[in-house]
Amino acid sequence: MRYERTDLMIGTVREGLQALAEGRHGDPFAILGRHQYGDLTIVRALLPGALAVSVIEADTGRVLAELETIHEGGIFAGGTGSTSPYLFRIEWPDAVQETEDPYSFGTLLGDLDLHLIAQGTHYDLGRTLGAIPMETEGVEGVRFSVWAPNARRVSVVGDFNSWDGRRHPMRLRPQAGVWELFIPRLTHGERYKFELLDADGNLLPQKADPVARASEAAPSTASIVASSRPFRWNDESWMRSRRENRGEEDAISVYEVHLGSWVRISDEGNRPLDWVELSQRLIPYAQNLGFTHIEMLPIMEYPFGGSWGYQPLGLFSPTGRHGTPEDFAYFVDRCHQAGIGVILDWVPAHFPTDVWGLARFDGTALYEHADPREGFHRDWNTLIYNLGRNEVKGFLIASALEWLEHFHVDGLRVDAVASMLYRDYSRNEGEWIPNRHGGRENLEAVEFFRHLNSIIRERCPHALTVAEESTAWPGVTKKPEDGGLGFDFKWNMGWMHDTLHYMSDDPVYRKHHHGGMTFGMLYAYSERFILPLSHDEVVHGKGSLVAKMPGDHWQKLANLRAYYGFMWGHPGKKLLFMGGEIAQDAEWSHDGSVRWDLLDRPDHAGVQRLIRDLNTLYAREPALRHGDLHPEGFAWAVADDAENSVYGLLRTSADGSSSILVISNMTPVPRHGYRIGVPAEGRWDVVLNTDAEIYGGSNLGQTEAWTERRPAHGMEHSLPLQLPPLATVFLKKQRSSRDGAA
Structure with missing residues (x-):
């Protein structure tokens, strides 16, 4: 024809x-x-x-x-x-x-996918939107799809079409506002972005894919088509034990790490380690020190290194700074084989304003609030997610599940929760919009957290969620069905501030602030707490942990050792930021590296050994764990001796068969014959003394103590103790049946 x-x-x-x-x-x-x-x-x-x-x-x-x-x-x-x-x-x-011909193929996403996306309940967005290598009608290629309901036209651009937005315009699926296109013969590794016209026909800056599963390392900004080939996991034993045991009675001791500055290779342009190198060096290091988890500052792709990852734009993409997504999965797999859990910092509170990111993605305030009184953080110059929009809530929940399900991550620490819960957070009167009841609470954020944690509990029942929440918001770790937010743990910011303030005082004045170390127990069981000495305490002019301590060099290290002993003896799971374990004397710099040269000095190496021994003792002794979450596992042995600045904590195992007495002397004066009442007679063995010579201490104290029938602190028996200066001592009593009867 x-x-x-x-x-x-x-x-x-x-x-x-x-x-x-x-x-x-x-x-x-x-x-x-x-x-x-x-x-x-x-x-x-x-x-x-x-x-x-x-x-x-x-x-x-x-x-x-x-x-x-x-x-x-x-x-x-x-x-x-x-x-x-x-x-x-x-x-x-x-x-x-x-x-x-890309335009010879029919529609790609099914009606159910589109319905769930619009409803905000499609929790597999990482395998639905974005760039998915697949076979369509017998042809290999990549399916691209993106949510942009208010755009007039959306195109895929990349190296494969010379970044020409005319070449591959997409089809709109109006019921969900999703654009899609299958481009044949593409495969993983291709760089791409989306080019959009807004509703008025104005050309927007080319946008990175919000659901990209791989990204170029900054300062480059393109998304990368990730492989859809399943990773070959070797962590079956870990995953099985995680399913069988939630670990609430277990030790949780977290090593918090900023990967870019843990170690840098100075003779290779001061570069950070990649995922494979981190698996070879970081994992055995954390394992040797007895940490149960490695927590990483955000690794979701982020443009500005100075944000430490807390201004991410790739919520589904491991940063390209350390390698490929497969390399990250390999790192997690190796952690699990070494018996170490992985926690990621995750940021649903805000995102940066970079024009190639989420900001006004389709020419409208799509992911953010339109009104800056709700949608802009002046503190961080970032935009706030609109949690009142179903698609945005679904996007964030799907991101959380991407890490927990597809990367086998064991937990998420949710950043800046307080900034999400309060509409007036860091805002003056008249600069915020009340909720529908006229209050300051962000009801949409409350609903979001409850929904997020409920979905995680349903789909990933043994993954942990941790809230960085710095206020007294009630029920952060209560179940949603009981009116709480549903987190497993909350950082105890109050404990951290109070105790660090106390420890920074000269010992002469500590007696006037004695309650700084005891006040935390008044609310210790109101939530399920982690005690955090995090990165936030060693930046912005705050100095290092050891620099906060008073006195000369020896006293600073002794104070820090005593403080660590008190922390590991205190109820609550533990978290320590990198460098703290070697008493790094300089403030953390994200462009630098941990001062590993300090380990050439015996006193700093001694602090590292102390952390290892504290973690070992914590993991070994049920008495040091039961009271983390259960008040019957804790009692004050001495709480009111302000004059001597002495504290005594009695920790007891769930079955009552084992007790640990933790005594801290927060002055440089040794206490001879210091008497403390105890619940069981007999011999108490010193199982750890932070003043021991192996830790850099003066080696005062004793190896054991025997009770005397002399009442003290409401107990029939008491121990006469030799308390070393600026030190914490752990004493253990294994009760026999006769002791228990006594």
Whole structure:
């Protein structure tokens, strides 16, 4: 059949072709691809810059049609007289390409996917939106899809089309505001972005994929098509034990790490370690020190290194700074094989304003609030997620599940929870909008946290969620069905501030602030707490932990050792930021490295050994763990001796068979014959003394103590003790049945 030019134009108008050629057409499938008009079979292609285009039969290679130019903007058309699958043979100025026609494929996402996306309950967005290598109608390629309901036109751009937004405009699925396109013969590793026109037809900056599963390392900003090949995990034993045991009675001792500054390779441009190198060095290091978990400052792709990851834009993508997503999975796998859990800091509170990111993604305030009184953090110059929008809530929950399910991560520490719970957070009167009841509580955030934690508990029942929440918001770790937010643990910021303030005082004045060390027990069981000595305490001019301690160099280290002993003896799970374990004397710098050279000095190496021994004791002794969450496992042995600045904590195992007495002397004066009442007679063994010579101490004290029948502190028996200066001592009594009866 002979086709006239007018035949090739059927179903189009000049304005439509012009809009398509200029990249302004919102429905490219209406013109491009194969169309049947009665007996006419017309194929059209948009290929700016092509010299010639042929349609060939996919099975036989037979030429079905030579397309002719119907618009000078690179639109070709021809009649094929065939409905068989076809390919394009495209003659470019420097190459000939054969490929399937992206506009020959039908719709890609199913109606259920679209319904769940619009409802905000599609929790597998990382395998639905974004760039997914797959086979469609027998053809290998990549399916691209993106949520942009208010855009007039969306295109995929990348190296494969010279970043030309005219080449691959997408199809809109209006019921969910999602645009989609399958591009054949692409594979993982391709760089790409999305190019959008807003509702008024204005060209927006090219946008990175919000659901990209791989990204270029900063300062580059493109998304990368990630492989869909499943990672070969070797952590079955770990995952099985995690399913069988939630570990609430276990030791949880967390080593918090900023990966970029843990170790840098100075003779290679001061570069950070990659995931493989971290698996070889960080994992055995944390394992040797007895930490149960490694917690990483955010590793979701982020543009500005100075944000330490707390301003992420790739909530589904491990940062390219340390390697590929497969390399990250390898790191997690190696952690699990070494018996170490992985916790990630995760940031649903805000995102940066970079124009290639989420900000006004489709020309409107899509992910953020439109009103800056709700949608802008002045403290961080960032935008706030609109948690009142279903799609945004679904996006964030799907991000959390991506790490927990697909990367086997064991927990998420949610950053800046307080900033989400209060509408007036860091705002003056008149700078915030009350909730529907006129209050300051962010009801949408409350609902979000309850929903998030409920979904995680349902789908990942043994993953932990931890809230960095710095106020007295009630029920942070209560179950949602009981009116709480549903977190497993909360950072005890009050304990950290009070005790650090106390420890920074000269011992002469500590007696006036004695309650700084005891006050935390008044609310210790109101939530399930982690005691955090985190990165926040060693930045912004605060100095290092050891620098906060008073006295000369020896006294500073002794104070720090005593403080660590008190912390490990105190109810609550433990967290320590890198460098603290070697008493790093300089404030942390994200551009630097931990001062590993300090380990050449015996006193700093001694602090490291103390942390290892504290972790070992904590893991070994049920008495040091039971009271973390259960008040019957803790009692004050001495709480009111302000004059001597002495504290005594009695920790007891769940079955009552074992007790640990933790005594801290927070002055440089040794206490001879200091008497403390205890619940069981007999011998108490010193199992750890922070003043021991191996830790850099003066080696005062004793190895054991025997009770005397002399009442003290409400007890019938008491121990006469030798308390070393600026030290914490742990004494253990294994009760026999006769002791228990006594």
